[in-house]
Amino acid sequence: MVPKLGRVVAKLSAEVSSESNGRVSAILVNYNAADHLGRCLSSLENEGIKTTVVVDNGSTDGSREVVGRGSATWVETGANLGYGRAANLGSLDPAAASAEMLLVANPDVEVCPRAVSALVSALDADPALGIVGPRILNPDGSVYPSARTFPGLVDAIGHGFLGMVAPRNRFTRRYRLLDWDHRKPARVDWVSGACFLIRREVWDRLGGFDPAYFMYMEDVDLCWRARAAGYEVGYEPGAEVIHVQGVSAHRHPYRMLAAHHRSMWLFAKRTAAGPGKLALPLVGAGLAARLVAASAWHRFAPARLSSPEGPATGGPLSRPLP
16 A cells, blocks of 8 residues: 555656646757757656747757657757857747746756756745756766855956866855855855746846857856846755756867856956956956966866866856856
8 A cells, every 4th residue: 555655646746746847938058969958858848847948059960850859849040149149039939938937958957856846846935036046966976066156356366267277276165165065955146057947027027148148157147137136046956957068068169268258258347346347457357368278278188178177167058167
């Protein structure tokens, strides 16, 4: 009788999760990630996500055929619009129009069982939360530090340069919250755009991602604007996803490094206030020097680019550790 009761409870739990997750539409931005896209879509279907919009930025690897085998909606941009603009386009598709919440994710993310339900529950339990991110795991099971702080100038400079050669330095540890207990839910400054859940009303109020960021930092900017508008950003370790990282960024590494540093400069200009504005010339010079150093680092130690501790890691089109 006990095993039978367990199966009944599991079935009821799955039905409740499916009903809850039916309030969510998923937006995936794809760029030549066909090898991973199928697993991502299957994991979303298993979570009861009824609507998934795949926005493709000009893939040539058979991604469309992968999507065609399932029920996801395919949106073709015809060009590489960048991560933010493509995600915004996906959110406007009629298939996602009625969703109460949007799950924005990279196509090389595999959603673990009950992860979406945990994210939905986090938003339901705390009306102040506008955005919540899951615990992100690397394929080897290690924790990817996806919850971060908005670093001050000293930590930003220290992390920017020392992070390439000494990834456990004190500046990087503070910025990436490396000494923080990632097993506990918390409110944080920002969460990785590799996967997060956002209330539709918050997304619409903020206008989605800022399209000025072609790639990188659009997630930081979104969380910054959300907090400025009075919403909190949460981290929910009860939701886990596995993120491969670097699937598409390796195709154009130097272009990605340039985009990364341009986005950091844009974010610095937009968020500088008071005395911080006076430091902008120093920030600009520092970013230029860091771009040269990071490019040389990649040239002579290319494996570092795909390491979770490297200077510009990320999944398809996005998700660096800035």
